[in-house]
Amino acid sequence: MEMEFDAIAVFALVAEEQSFRAAADRLGVTRSAVSQTIRRLEERLGIALVQRTTRSVSLTEAGARLYDEAAPALAEMRAALEATRDLRGSPRGQLRLAVSSIAESFLSGPLLAAFAAAHPNVQLDIMVTDEEFDIVAEGYDAGVRLGEVIEEDMIAIPVSGDQRQLAVCSPAYLDRHPAPAHPRELTAHRCIGWRPAPRLAPYSWEFAADGKEFSVAVAPEITTNDMALMIKLALAGSGITCGLEESFRPFLDRGQLVPVLEAFCPPFAGFYLYYPNRRNMAPKLRALIDHLQRRSTWS
Numbered sequence: 244m245e246m247e248f249d250a251i252a253v254f255a256l257v258a259e260e261q262s263f264r265a266a267a268d269r270l271g272v273t274r275s276a277v278s279q280t281i282r283r284l285e286e287r288l289g290i291a292l293v294q295r296t297t298r299s300v301s302l303t304e305a306g307a308r309l310y311d312e313a314a315p316a317l318a319e320m321r322a323a324l325e326a327t328r329d330l331r332g333s334p335r336g337q338l339r340l341a342v343s344s345i346a347e348s349f350l351s352g353p354l355l356a357a358f359a360a361a362h363p364n365v366q367l368d369i370m371v372t373d374e375e376f377d378i379v380a381e382g383y384d385a386g387v388r389l390g391e392v393i394e395e396d397m398i399a400i401p402v403s404g405d406q407r408q409l410a411v412c413s414p415a416y417l418d419r420h421p422a423p424a425h426p427r428e429l430t431a432h433r434c435i436g437w438r439p440a441p442r443l444a445p446y447s448w449e450f451a452a453d454g455k456e457f458s459v460a461v462a463p464e465i466t467t468n469d470m471a472l473m474i475k476l477a478l479a480g481s482g483i484t485c486g487l488e489e490s491f492r493p494f495l496d497r498g499q500l501v502p503v504l505e506a507f508c509p510p511f512a513g514f515y516l517y518y519p520n521r522r523n524m525a526p527k528l529r530a531l532i533d534h535l536q537r538r539s540t541w542s
Contacts, residue, residue, distance in 0.1 A: 250284040251309070253277055254292060255317050258310045259382050261300050314380040322384075322525050334530040335364035341378055341386040344371050345470060346514045347489045348403045349387050358534045365527045373439045373468065378518075384528050385518040393517045402535055403513035407488045408449060410508070411500040415480040422503050423483075426450045426459045429504075433482030435473050436463030448485045450507035474500075 256266040257277065267274045285292050292306035302310060342349060349355075350371070359367060370383070378386045386393075389406070393399050410429070423429055429448065436445040445466050447458040464482055467473060470490055477484045478499055494500040502508075516535060518528060 247284065247287065250280050250287075251313050252317055253280045254284060254306075255310060255314055255382075257281060257293065257300065258302055258306065258314075263295075263300060311380065314382065315377075318379050318382060319519075333364055334362050334526040336525070336527050337366045337368050338385075338525075338527045338531060339368045339370070339383045341370045341372055341376075341381070341383045343388050343514070344373050345487050345490060346387045346403070347487070349514060349516075354538065357538075358531060361534065362527070362530050365530065384525065385516055385531070387514055387516050390512040390515045393515060396520065397517040398520050399515035399517040400532060400535065401513065402516050405510040406513040407508055407510045408485060409488045409491060409502050410448065410483050410485045410504050411491050411495070411502050412477055412483040413480045413499065414501055416477075416482060417501065417503075419480075426457075426504055426507055429459050429461045429483065432461075434461040434463045435476050435482050435484035436461060436466045437470070437473060437484075437486070438466045438468055440468070446485075450504065451509050452507055 253266065253270065256269055257263060260266045260269070263277045263281075264274045267277045270277065281293055288305075290305045291303050292309060294301045294303055344350075350369075355367065355369075359365070375392065378384075387402060390399060390401075410423075410426075416433075420432060423432060426448065438445045445461075445463055447460045449456060449458045451457070465476060470486055473484045473486065474491065474494065476482070478494065483503060488495075491500055491502075495502065516532070518524075
């Protein structure tokens, strides 16, 4: 039974990395040792867990089910063991974070640089992504997202002030097209939209009037998952785009972009660092939380 627990831990690393070699590197063993461990586990279970080709590794249906069931428990055990080892020491190890690409204040250089300088034994591994997934199952220590999309069973602490979503465009665009007076008029404008992933519909733009929220499903002339490209296109006069005010703020201050429909854009709760409710918190995560809380007292 003990050997099976060890083998499942190796299997989980292969599933996370989608690579025998990368899993071997993390474990400090040979690729052959990892392959043999997975093969023995499959033989004991009597079913294939991994599909191998010369260029890729993927999970079978059985493998995906085993990973989904085992990953959260493994993450809890790793955190408990690491917290126990480090109780008398300074924070250390790899701190994996999944951060929304629009969390501008968290992703600013000074914030993360100050944390890295204060904790040289912590290696930050930051995945900037807008996909929604279970951070525990995927092996992350914490995530940063807008508060409204965080699961209720997570602990969340604020890492930004209130946010506001704005629709903006270039002055040149308004020279050619009258500014919309109501969000419903956006359907008659050229719009630059955001799509978080290829198989998902473009994001519907959200507004509020008389205390009631509503959304407008614009028909974007251009759609992308990259906010930087959206801004570049808006600066070039391609149309109206929509995003967080702090993403646009430098361009608004210089007059390169101008807001439209501001009366329909109230503030809302901003970004939060969130993590699972664990009895044993790794010192590396506690160090980040303390750093963020100290920073909030400076602001």
